[in-house]
Amino acid sequence: MASSSSSSVNYDWIPAIALNYGVRKKLALYLNPTNTVAADWTDIAEKMEFTYLEIKNYEKLENPTKKLLEDWQTGAGATVGKLLSILEQAERKDIISDLRSLIDEDCRIYEERQKELPVQVPEVDSRGQDRGITVNDGHMPEMFDAFICYCQSDFQFVHEMIRQLEQTEYNLKLCVFDRDVLPGTCVWTITSELIERRCKRMVVVISDDYLDSDACDFQTKFALSLCPGARTKRLIPVVYKPMKRPFPSILRFLTVCDYTRPCTQSWFWVRLAKALSQS
Structure with missing residues (x-):
């Protein structure tokens, strides 16, 4: 999912680890309860391609959504954009709407920290070794x-x-x-x-x-x-x-x-x- 017209954030390149405690807690409040009308955490787990046995083990936990996100975010392609796409596929746009501002804030904080790196890395590559960055740097x-x-x-x-x-x-x-x-x-x-x-x-x-x-x-x-x-x-x-x-x-x-x-x-x-x- 690329950035929408209502947000300048590009969710597709931001890893899911950028989402902090507040967003995860609210996601759990939405998804933990078993719901016969709307998709719950089990539907999300299936769309994340977890196996039947893995999902059955999550059922034993007090907060399966929390553990689900922790395990999923370690895999390849686990971005904020992918998570939002999964929620859309599960027809849980209500969650996206409610959490959009919190998600955007977490993503912007992550972007601000990452923006420091591209500006400064060339300096390290081209001149950093000459001037040194640690006390014992030499040739x-x-x-x-x-x-x-x-x-x-x-x-x-x-x-x-x-x-x-x-x-x-x-x-x-x-x-x-x-x-x-x-x-x-x-x-x-x-x-x-x-x-x-x-x-x-x-x-x-x-x-x-x-x-x-x-x-x-x-x-x-x-x-x-x-x-x-x-x-x-x-x-x-x-x-x-x-x-x-x-x-x-x-x-x-x-x-x-x-x-x-x-x-x-x-x-x-x-x-x-x-x-x-x-x-």
């Missing part, structure tokens, strides 16, 4: 085993991560923004350069404060916007303390490295180090 760009995505309030845990992974027999090389990136460079440009080209993996330190960070949100969604094979291989979520807020839905399809359980802490660093050491 060749500095490479890393992992880019660490974190918010400032979690920096103490990042220090512990450095100690456990860099200063031990694992001898890994981490890219920590506050330590390794030169000041005065464009945050969004450096993010794309480091995540896409210089770092084999990305570790996302999840916390309640992370959920409020625009920078963390952008970095995570940028990593997820890479091709499906790359993003599932590259991105590793880490939870190091209990959370009051729900775990971000866009990461639920990835295995989490959990430091909060005492019974697993003894092999936490070994497990994470092995994941980062893979070629």
